[in-house]
Amino acid sequence: MAQGLVRRDFAWLQPLRGTVSDIVVFGCWDDGETDRQCHEAYALLRVLHASRATVVDREAAFIGNARAWYQEARARQPRWFDSWVVEFVVTDMAGEAPELRSNAYDLAYCSGVLFFMQSEPRKLQAAVNTMARVVSPGGWIIACEDPGLPSLFKGVGLLKTDRPDGAPEYAYCYRKAGATDRPESDSAAATKTPLARV
Numbered sequence: 001m002a003q004g005l006v007r008r009d010f011a012w013l014q015p016l017r018g019t020v021s022d023i024v025v026f027g028c029w030d031d032g033e034t035d036r037q038c039h040e041a042y043a044l045l046r047v048l049h050a051s052r053a054t055v056v057d058r059e060a061a062f063i064g065n066a067r068a069w070y071q072e073a074r075a076r077q078p079r080w081f082d083s084w085v086v087e088f089v090v091t092d093m094a095g096e097a098p099e100l101r102s103n104a105y106d107l108a109y110c111s112g113v114l115f116f117m118q119s120e121p122r123k124l125q126a127a128v129n130t131m132a133r134v135v136s137p138g139g140w141i142i143a144c145e146d147p148g149l150p151s152l153f154k155g156v157g158l159l160k161t162d163r164p165d166g167a168p169e170y171a172y173c174y175r176k177a178g179a180t181d182r183p184e185s186d187s188a189a190a191t192k193t194p195l196a197r198v
């Protein structure tokens with residue numbers, strides 16, 4: 001099986017299974033080197049038993065490589081891909097990102113993407129805002145990054161959740177407030193939401 005389709009790297013996200021159908025993954029890094037092949041979307045689809053993924057990168061060449069690999073691999077080995085629907089979008093998550101619908105995804109995920117914006121605080125916040133915008137109320141925002149980012153998630157209607165067992169040390173796990181929740185910024189107690197989604 002292709003390296004990118006194995007599920008073990010993301011097993012710690014299994015507690016979200018059953019709550020996630022539609023995923024958006026930011027930053028695919030597919031520059032043509034085999035060890036940097038776009039892989040996260042497929043692993044997430046498999047481990048979460050989800051059905052749709054949207055892969056986003058601001059680099060058109062990376063998205064072109066990722067789409068080409070997907071089309072070719074799917075044509076050769078359709079059983080690897082179940083009935084998944086996978087889309088590829090070129091856009092800057094630190095900009096308006098109008099290609100991405102608001103309140104549309106059950107999970108917005110990134111790993112090693114926000115890290116590269118740390119010297120540009122406005123861009124960094126805008127990128128987090130995009131993740132928050134595109135997730136539907138009650139949906140998840142998960143960012144595996146470096147220390148020091150929690151303040152970015154406050155004030156954009158996100159609720160902190162417990163990190164699942166086995167999560168990477170700096171996995172930021174949040175949930176977008178649903179109609180009955182109070183966002184973290186509204187509560188001095190910063191109510192922690194259990195991992196099981198309401």
Ligand SMILES: C[S@@+](CC[C@H](N)C(=O)[O-])C[C@H]1O[C@@H](n2cnc3c(N)ncnc32)[C@H](O)[C@@H]1O
Nearest residue numbers: 027028029057058059091092093094111112113
């Ligand atoms: C280090 S790579 C991420 C690697 C990938 N998450 C992984 O672990 O294999 C960072 C990726 O984020 C993308 N990226 C950086 N800033 C971005 C932005 N503002 N909007 C969209 N993609 C961005 C880069 O083009 C690159 O593909």
